[in-house]
Amino acid sequence: MPAAPPPVRVRACLLGALGASGVAILELVREQTGTAGFLVGLGLAVLPVPLLMAAFRWLGRAAPRPWAQLLFCFGWGACAAALIAILANNFATEWISAATADPDHADELGSVAIAPVVEESAKAAALLLVFVFRRRQFTGAADGFVLAGFTATGFAFTENVLYLGNAFGEDAGSGVGALDSVTAATFFVRIVLSPFAHPLFTVLTGLGFGAAAALPPAAPRIARTGLPLLGLAGAMGLHALWNCSSRIGEYGFYWIYGCVMVPVFGLLLGLAVRIRRRRLHAVAGELAVYAAAGWLAAAEVPALASMPARSLARSLARHSGGRAAGRAVARYEEDAAALALLRHRARTGPAWDAEFAGRERELLQRLWLRRATAGPALARAAVLEELLPPRTGPGERVFVPAARLTGSGPWTAATSAGPSSPRPCVLPGGDGVR
Structure with a gap:
């Protein structure tokens, strides 16, 4: 793997890019929703964020990631990935509309074929950056799970601000009552019913990166590259299926939600719990050697x-x-x-x-x-x-x-005196790890 640029320069460039994209996405969303819609959307969209972040943080508590890294992923999803997605999706929809002279067909094709590819690729960029520049901290599936979850939570937050803000503007313009409120319907679908949708998609990409990180250095390059791409393809496919759910009949959304999204969510939740338990078991087993x-x-x-x-x-x-x-x-x-x-x-x-x-x-x-x-x-x-x-x-x-x-004074071991000076540990059988 080629040498990474100096960390200070990398951090400065990434923070600069995040700051610029944050300002741009803020103005873009406010322009589309209006100031009042933006504030309402912001207040409603932030509600599931602490719960999602706490859930993914809980998964990674066995070997916690640095908060700076998690916040970078959240910021990338909320700012850079969201900005890329909005600009690319708008351009693609306009291009398809001009080519087909059918706006409805352009919107449908854009949401099913273009948006999943653009959005999942933009979110995956955050995982790729951590995988390349913080490789030794990327130890396996749990890390991919957590980083993907934070990235997707940030992306969903910005997207929800846009959708809820536009819905509020539509309600304000039509003067509908609470029972017919587009804002209430949008809030129910996006915040109550499916706050886990974007994290669910991107976690598949994270698992791909995690599997690649667990490979030994001698593993074929095709495996190291193919596993993240396989995960990304799965994320795009599930995202596309979710986006087309409302277009495959009157009850298509409920069928996809009940028969696909909920079972996949359950499987990934079970996998997350198992990963966490295995990590804690590994911690106990390996630290026993250092205690000895x-x-x-x-x-x-x-x-x-x-x-x-x-x-x-x-x-x-x-x-x-x-x-x-x-x-x-x-x-x-x-x-x-x-x-x-x-x-x-x-x-x-x-x-x-x-x-x-x-x-x-x-x-x-x-x-x-x-x-x-x-x-x-x-x-x-x-x-x-x-x-x-x-x-x-x-x-x-x-x-x-x-x-x-x-903690004052010299430490005395509870069972045995510690080494007088640090020395590397050895694996069973006396073979040192090099």
């Missing part, structure tokens, strides 16, 4: 593999040491999960990339620096969550007193 080597206390491992225990550990640290201690525990948990998944990839696949040893040392060093604060808090959380028995005895794990939660 002295990098972690044995009591920390079950806490790091339990989301309630992680949350409790952060709360205990904040209570004893303030916000700084809470942030230290949160970063410790993120680094521990990243380390576990890094080792899991190295252990379950062929010889992994040459950066593994350096990345492992980096994460271990960061864990070691925060261990005095995070270790006791996690061990205490494991006891309070009943992941460990709160008693001592020969061969048993040791209860960590609450007095240790301040």
Whole structure:
């Protein structure tokens, strides 16, 4: 893979592009809906956004993505992808209309054949950027799931502002009552009935990128390229089917919604839960090896593999040491999960990339620096969550007193003294991971 441009330059270019597209899409939507319609659409369209973001964040909590990366994907979907989609769709519809002299046919063809291709490609660009420039943070299906969800949520937000704003303008011009309100009907269909539609499409693209990220370096190039394209094709196909649902008969929308969208949503929801469980299981299994080597206390491992225990550990640290201690525990948990998944990839696949040893040392060093604060808090959380028995005895794990939660002074392991200086861990059988 060719070397990426300097990160500072890349970030500056991307932020500049997002800022410019944000200003452009804001003015474009306001121009189409009017100021009053824009404000109404904005207020209604924002309602499902926190719920969708929380749902996708929940999926990725086992090894959380940086918030800056998630917000970039949301911003890309809301600004850059939406701007590309509006401009391209309008151009394509006008071109088809001029070529066929049939506006109705142009709208139908544009919504079914053009819009899915343009919109899903524009959203997929955000995943491609993360895949290329933050490759080592893209570890598998869960990452693709989360990033795709945030990108599509941003896109749906802007699209909903446009649709709801136009509906409000139509109601204001016709003076209809609440029962015949186009705004109410649009709100019900887009916000209540199908807020998950765009995320559902784009998640298929994300799964394709996630599958490609999980491939070993020796995998054929066609597989690395073909899996994201396969996912993108699936997203386009499902999107096209959804767009044509209202054009295939009086009950076409309900048939597609009940027989396709809801089952696919259920399947992907089940897959998301399974991915999350597998990630937590991998965290527990891999961190047990580091605990055996002295990098972690044995009591920390079950806490790091339990989301309630992680949350409790952060709360205990904040209570004893303030916000700084809470942030230290949160970063410790993120680094521990990243380390576990890094080792899991190295252990379950062929010889992994040459950066593994350096990345492992980096994460271990960061864990070691925060261990005095995070270790006791996690061990205490494991006891309070009943992941460990709160008693001592020969061969048993040791209860960590609450007095240790301040994080002051040198850290003492609950079961064994840690290494005096960081050293790379080794895989079972004594073979070091390189």
